[in-house]
Amino acid sequence: xxxxxxxNIKKSYQLGKTEVVALKGVDLTIEHGExxxxxxxxxxxxxxxxxIIGCLDRASSGSYKLxxxxxxxxxxxxxxxxxNRKIGFIFQNFNxxxxxxxxxxxxxxxxxxxxxxxxxxxRTLKIAAEVGLTPYLKQKxxxxxxxxxxxxxxxxxxxxxxQLVLADEPTANLDSTTADQIIDxxxxxxxxxxxxxxFSTHDPRVMEHARRVVRIHDGVMEDGTxxxxxxAGRMHAAMGH
Amino acid sequence: xxxxxxxxxxxxxRNKRRTAITLAALLIGVSVMVSIRGLLNGLQRSLxxxxxxxxxxxxxxxxxxxxxxxxSSPLGLDMPQDAAFERKLLSVKHVKAVSPRIxxxxxxxxxxxxxxxxxxxxxxxxxxxxVPLRAKTLDDKQQFASGxxxxxxxVTEQLASALQGSNVPKGxxxxxxxxxxxxxxxxxxxxxxxxxxxxMPGEKKIGMVRLDVAQRLLKMEGRATEYIVAVxxxxxxxxxxxDLNVLLGKDYEVSTWEDIAAFIKQAxxxxxxxxxxxxxxxxxxxxxxxxxxxxxxxxxxxxxIGTMMAVGVRxxxxxxxxLMEAATIGALGGVIGGAVGSLIxxxxxxRGISVSFPGSNVPFTIQPFVTPTYLLTIVAIAGLxxxxxxxxxxxxxxxxxPVEALAGG
Numbered sequence: 001x002x003x004x005x006x007x008n009i010k011k012s013y014q015l016g017k018t019e020v021v022a023l024k025g026v027d028l029t030i031e032h033g034e035x036x037x038x039x040x041x042x043x044x045x046x047x048x049x050x051x052i053i054g055c056l057d058r059a060s061s062g063s064y065k066l067x068x069x070x071x072x073x074x075x076x077x078x079x080x081x082x083x084n085r086k087i088g089f090i091f092q093n094f095n096x097x098x099x100x101x102x103x104x105x106x107x108x109x110x111x112x113x114x115x116x117x118x119x120x121x122x123r124t125l126k127i128a129a130e131v132g133l134t135p136y137l138k139q140k141x142x143x144x145x146x147x148x149x150x151x152x153x154x155x156x157x158x159x160x161x162x163q164l165v166l167a168d169e170p171t172a173n174l175d176s177t178t179a180d181q182i183i184d185x186x187x188x189x190x191x192x193x194x195x196x197x198x199f200s201t202h203d204p205r206v207m208e209h210a211r212r213v214v215r216i217h218d219g220v221m222e223d224g225t226x227x228x229x230x231x232a233g234r235m236h237a238a239m240g241h
Numbered sequence: 242x243x244x245x246x247x248x249x250x251x252x253x254x255r256n257k258r259r260t261a262i263t264l265a266a267l268l269i270g271v272s273v274m275v276s277i278r279g280l281l282n283g284l285q286r287s288l289x290x291x292x293x294x295x296x297x298x299x300x301x302x303x304x305x306x307x308x309x310x311x312x313s314s315p316l317g318l319d320m321p322q323d324a325a326f327e328r329k330l331l332s333v334k335h336v337k338a339v340s341p342r343i344x345x346x347x348x349x350x351x352x353x354x355x356x357x358x359x360x361x362x363x364x365x366x367x368x369x370x371x372v373p374l375r376a377k378t379l380d381d382k383q384q385f386a387s388g389x390x391x392x393x394x395x396v397t398e399q400l401a402s403a404l405q406g407s408n409v410p411k412g413x414x415x416x417x418x419x420x421x422x423x424x425x426x427x428x429x430x431x432x433x434x435x436x437x438x439x440x441m442p443g444e445k446k447i448g449m450v451r452l453d454v455a456q457r458l459l460k461m462e463g464r465a466t467e468y469i470v471a472v473x474x475x476x477x478x479x480x481x482x483x484d485l486n487v488l489l490g491k492d493y494e495v496s497t498w499e500d501i502a503a504f505i506k507q508a509x510x511x512x513x514x515x516x517x518x519x520x521x522x523x524x525x526x527x528x529x530x531x532x533x534x535x536x537x538x539x540x541x542x543x544x545x546i547g548t549m550m551a552v553g554v555r556x557x558x559x560x561x562x563x564l565m566e567a568a569t570i571g572a573l574g575g576v577i578g579g580a581v582g583s584l585i586x587x588x589x590x591x592r593g594i595s596v597s598f599p600g601s602n603v604p605f606t607i608q609p610f611v612t613p614t615y616l617l618t619i620v621a622i623a624g625l626x627x628x629x630x631x632x633x634x635x636x637x638x639x640x641x642x643p644v645e646a647l648a649g650g
Contacts (some may be wrong), residue, residue, distance in 0.1 A: 054551070056550075056551060056643040056647065057642070057643070057644045076555075077555050078558075080550065080553045081553065082555065083551060083552065083553045084552060084553020084560075085553070087552045089552065091548070093544070093545065095545075095547075095548040095647070096548075097548065097549070098255065098545070099247070099252055100243065100251075108552060109552040109553055111243065111244075112245075112554050113553065113556065159439060230360070
């Protein structure tokens with residue numbers, strides 16, 4: 001069963017008196033374990049698409065199944081639950097909670113769902129070590145570099161053991177060396193843990209590593225989706241699970 | 242490990258300047274409210290003391306109908322003034338002392354001047370047991386109380402002034418004239434031994450003679466028109482009044498100081514009402530400050546709220562987080578303001594404030610105080626009020642759409 005199944009997803013906004021159509025009927029399937037890049041110019045609808053996949057926004061029409069469950073019409077709290085249990089987010093601006101230190105930021109999504117603290121701390125320390133944050137556990141976000149902050153965001157996205165991690169331009173605010181390290185880290189996590197990653201990016205280096213590139217333009221999926229990469233993702237998923 | 246409450250507290254401490262300004266507003270508001278309450282408490286306690294211990298006693302006993310006809314000096318509505326009657330009164334629980342009085346209207350003649358006045362016939366020693374502050378209003382308390390001058394009479398400064406300029410020689414002879422109980426004009430020679438000050442506003446031309454002089458003048462030997470009663474604790478007056486009513490039956494009426502000096506009670510109620518009004522305005526202004534701070538906080542932290550929503554925080558928890566932050570500020574401001582206000586009240590209490598009522602020339606000292614219950618109430622009101630005024634900003638935060646919040650609103 002595919003992890004993400006979008007069928008004829010449409011999304012329009014009311015901007016004053018004008019109706020802006022952001023997605024004009026998108027079909028997309030993402031398998032478990034894929035490392036997918038969504039590409040497109042500004043205003044093409046890729047962020048809207050990611051928001052819908054991430055349950056941060058709802059489609060105006062169409063069907064969205066996540067791991068086989070239709071979730072397009074669920075209410076806010078249900079969607080919050082889905083995000084908390086199944087989806088991790090990595091943002092362009094890192095979006096850490098300033099009053100929490102590194103460990104607390106990583107643990108935050110699990111604390112709000114009332115997870116057992118001892119087991120959580122063990123898992124957090126393990127993930128922190130994996131993303132190279134062990135020396136910074138008690139630091140506050142404003143005491144960290146951009147790369148370190150993004151590592152915290154990655155650790156926070158992974159601590160809930162999600163099925164899907166969405167990354168919206170995760171390297172846009174990083175220098176090239178740090179961006180490379182972050183991409184390598186995410187590739188490693190994808191490879192070793194089978195975590196499904198979906199990116200939106202302009203960064204050609206991310207695209208180099210992508211097993212699948214989905215292009216979107218004016219709210220429509222373009223032809224040229226890399227079928228071979230898609231197939232590779234499927235194979236990977238099959239091996240990983 | 243941490244909880245939402247800890248995050249709320251950290252958020253309060255995060256923008257130190259903004260929190261400090263909001264706390265300062267709360268601190269000033271609460272401390273001013275506590276100080277005003279303290280002053281008013283002190284003033285009202287002094288008022289009650291002046292009335293109860295300086296004029297009316299805690300309770301008064303009259304024959305039924307006396308108070309309704311008090312202006313016509315109804316000497317017919319009298320009661321026994323004897324040991325048996327007094328033992329009966331003293332048998333009531335919480336009654337500490339009783340003292341008889343005769344109140345009547347008459348005229349005083351000094352040299353070639355005659356002036357109308359109100360007269361109280363009292364038993365000085367017992368009178369000063371029931372209303373001890375009254376003794377302080379006399380310029381020569383010993384002389385009047387000792388009975389060395391059997392026909393001694395003291396008059397108010399205002400009456401003395403009306404009689405002979407402001408210069409009444411001590412020991413001046415005078416004649417006291419009044420209709421007796423049967424309506425016949427009667428007279429007694431008296432000696433003006435001193436003057437008394439008025440400790441409360443009211444009738445200014447007053448004289449005071451020993452009870453036996455009044456009884457002789459009015460042909461009322463062994464009779465009195467009222468008894469004043471002292472109780473061990475002012476809080477017991479309602480119970481004592483009820484017990485005396487049962488004991489004395491329907492021929493008598495028992496009045497508390499609040500019934501007699503109703504204007505004092507009304508003045509206190511007015512003061513409390515005005516204080517409540519002022520306090521409410523202060524409170525609303527303070528809490529609007531809290532609401533403003535919370536609104537600014539929501540605007541500043543829109544992206545953070547979006548992040549929280551993205552990782553799965555429910556709307557109710559976002560609402561709770563901002564309410565907790567407001568309540569923390571409110572409670573903190575309430576506690577610090579309460580402490581500062583208490584300190585001000587304590588200093589004023591130690592120093593005392595000397596004042597006198599309009600229409601009175603007896604100064605007295607106000608000692609401000611606040612009760613722990615009031616302090617707890619004010620802290621609770623500050624905390625709960627802040628919570629209430631933060632409902633709108635918190636609700637706005639909780640109703641943000643994750644996508645819009647992540648984009649910074």
